[in-house]
Structures are given as C-alpha cells and as structure tokens.
Amino acid sequence: EIDALCQSAGCNAYIVGGAVRDYFLRMDSCDMDIVIEGNGMIFAKSLGEKLNYIVKTYEPFLTATMQLPSGQKIDFITSRKEVYLKPAALPIIIPAGLIEDLKRRDFSINSLAIQLNGRDKGRFYDLFGGLQDLKDKKIRILHDDSFLDDPTRIFRAVRYAVRLDFKIEKHTKSLIAKALAEKAVASLSSERLSNSFLSVLSEEKTAICMEELNRLGVLAEIFLQGSFSINELRKMDDDKIIRYNVLFESPGISCDPVLLKLLLFFFPCSLSDWQSIKRVLSFDKKYSHCVLQMIEYREKFMDTLQQSHLSPAEVYQLLRPLYTEVILCLLLACDHLQIERYCMMFLLDSQHIKLHVTGKDLLNLGIKPGEIYGIILKQVLAAKLDHKIVTY
Ligand code: CTP
DSSP states (O other), X not given: OHHHHHHHHTOEEEEETHHHHHHHTTOOOSOEEEEEESOHHHHHHHHHHHHTOEEEEEGGGTEEEEEOTTSOEEEEEEOEEEEOSSTTSOOEEEEOOHHHHHHTSSBGGGOOEEEXXXXXXXXXXXXXXXXXXXXXXXXXXSSTTHHHHOTHHHHHHHHHHHHHTOEEOHHHHHHHHHHHHTTTGGGSOHHHHHHHHHHHHTSTTHHHHHHHHHHHTHHHHHSXXXXXXXXXXXXXXXXXXXGGHHHHTOTTOOOOHHHHHHHHHTTTOOHXXXXXHHHHOXXXXXXXXXXXXXXXXXXXXXXXXXXXXXXXXXXXXXHTTSXXXXXXXHHHHXXXXXXXXXXXXHXXXXXXOOOOOOHHHHHHTTOOOSHHHHHHHHHHHHHHHTTOOOOO
16 A cells, blocks of 8 residues: 555655664564654655554644554654754754654664555665664664753663663764763753653652663753652562562552553652652653652551551551552552552552441431431441451
8 A cells, every 4th residue: 555655646655763773673563653754744644544543643743653553653754854943842844854763763763664655666775874773782873962952862762772782882972971961951941851851750660760860961961869769669579569469460459550650759859849840841640649649658658557456447548548659659659568568458458348337227227317427337348358247
C-alpha cells in the first residue's frame, strides 16, 4: 500500500530512527517512525482511509499518528530541517529532503533509514556511521551544538546508553559537560524537562540512568542535594522486587510503575523541597497528589506501623486513604518486617473485603436514617476485618 500511495502522491517513504536501530540490534521496537518526503499528514490520512485505521494529525509539527489495531503506533513525519532560534526552545520546522531530515537527528544510531518505495525500495541510508557505532556500542551526537539546541538529548543519551549497554562516546560526553556548564538543562521549559525526567522513570533500569545523570551533574542542575534518593530507586531493581512479586503480580493490585519510581526517588523530599521542585517540573494532578500524600504519611506511617499490636481494622483505617503506589513506596522504602506484614495484609486481603450489609438493612431493622448509619457500617466493617463476624 505504501509503495502504491507514494507513486500516486509523488513522494518517498522511509523507516527512520528507533525501529531501524532496534532491527539491527535484534530488539523489539514498539512504535515506528516513517518519514515522508512530501506531506506526511496527507500521506498518513490517505493510508488510514485505505486501511481503515485511525489517524490523528498534528498540524504545527507536520506529523500524524496512525493507531494500529495491535496497539502499536506509526508516526508519519514530513521530512524536515530544524532551525533553532533560541537554545532549548522548540525549533522552527522547514520541509526538506531526507538527507536534511537525517542530519537534524540526535545520535548516529538514530539516523539510519530504509526506503520503503519505488526502485530504491530497501535502500539503506547510513550517513553518519551509525551502523559502525551500533557495532562499537557507542552513543555519538551528530553536531556540536546539538545538546545546546535541544538539552533533552542529554537525557536521551543516558537512556540509550543504559538501555542498550552502550558507552557515550568521549567527544559527545564533553559536549554534554559544555551544555551543562552553559545551564542548558535549566533553560528547558518545565513541560519538556518533566517529560525528559518521566521518560527516564519509564526505562527499565531507572536507578542506573539516574546514577549516570548524577555523575554527569544533570541532577544537581535540577534538584537540591538531599531532596532525592537514587538508593530508594534501587529497591525497584528486578532482583530486589522479586520478593514482592506476590504484590506486583496480583490481579487485584494495579500499580503505575512510573509513579512508584517517582515516589521512591522523592522519598527524602521535604514539603519545601517539593515546592521548589514544582517550580521547575510540572506533573499531572495524580502524581503531585501522591507525592504530597507520601510526604505527609512518611513519618506518621513509619512510627505507627512499626507497632506490633495493630488490628487489621486499625491498619485498614490507616492505609485506606492512600494510593496503592504510596503504600508500595512506603513499604519498599521503610524496609521493615512489621510494616511489610501490615501492607501485605491490607493490599492482598483487607482492601478487598466488602460489606454485604447496607443502609436498606438498617432501615428494615427500624433504625432512623442519619449519621448513625455511617458509624454502624464502619463498625461492622471493622468487626469483619478483625474476624469478629462470621458470615454464612
Ligand atoms: N529525535 C531526535 N531528537 C529528539 C527526539 C527525537 O533527533 N530530541 C529523533 C531520533 O532520530 C529518534 C526519533 O526522532 O530516533 C524518534 O524519537 P523517539 O520516538 O523519542 O525515539 P526512538 O528512537 O523511537 O526510541 P525509543 O522510542 O525506543 O526510545
């Protein structure tokens, strides 16, 4: 279909970026980027109509996204040149040929392309020695101003290096240092900085990425010393988490791993630290609310839950207001057997216990409706949790 559409629209199509890189590395790639030498949005819409797939267009970026029934996405990008008028700001996009489009990219390993149409179908483009860098396991930037133009690439360099087990090449590393010295990261908008930060939390080996970002001096540019902890993040490492598989694999417990990592990372954060962090990073409502909840409950939780005499109903009262991710964060960070026992009990058992008695039953018993209903139902639930009620 792509070939035929290219012919009728008079354009060329290429797979570029992550999918080509991962193909050579024999790794699975979720999404795919297709660069169109021509109008990427019109091309994607026509293809979507032919195949009956949903396509969304993003006019200002000259791109479109096609949603496949499998859940995968294909991005169609109008091949372009990018002009940066101001460091760290979004570039101006000017439609251009494939070569310009490959030149504007971040790293050599992401600048490989394969043509999808015409006589040159299958032709492989490697303008910057990307294939050799894949073999040498190197992350190499394409031009010296790249990190100043787009400092989010510093995070990307670290993510790729850790994910693929590559090294950031020497000159590239020195350019990161130069960009940091020029306060490039600090000049990113809070939205772009937050997205870069969250994309690190989405990586499997987040703690190792953060260690590298810390070594490079990136974290010191963003956070106050003592407001974050890489050690707490390490508790999400695979070998440590195995102990809690019963929780993470339980169908009754849903956990957003990015949120949990965010909470662990900010575990030592004080309320005033958090207020300063929110001036440079912006998170959605739930994420912010969870961090605040974690900060509020941290001390209270640690002190109270270390006691060994709490009944299931008391534990239930303490943990019920918390998001699952906050409970898991406190459980992992506290690393205390008694706390672990209480959290496990709540997450795996107590929180799923339902009351079968309702207000209607109380009415049938002749009790006048009012505040008393809430009190009675709460006490019945407490008795049930503490196994003082046997149900038949
Ligand atoms: N890209 C870039 N600079 C950026 C972001 C993206 O040059 N700041 C280019 C790279 O060529 C990259 C492509 O756009 O390969 C697609 O970006 P993205 O989807 O973020 O990365 P992938 O390479 O697909 O890698 P992955 O999704 O596996 O992280």
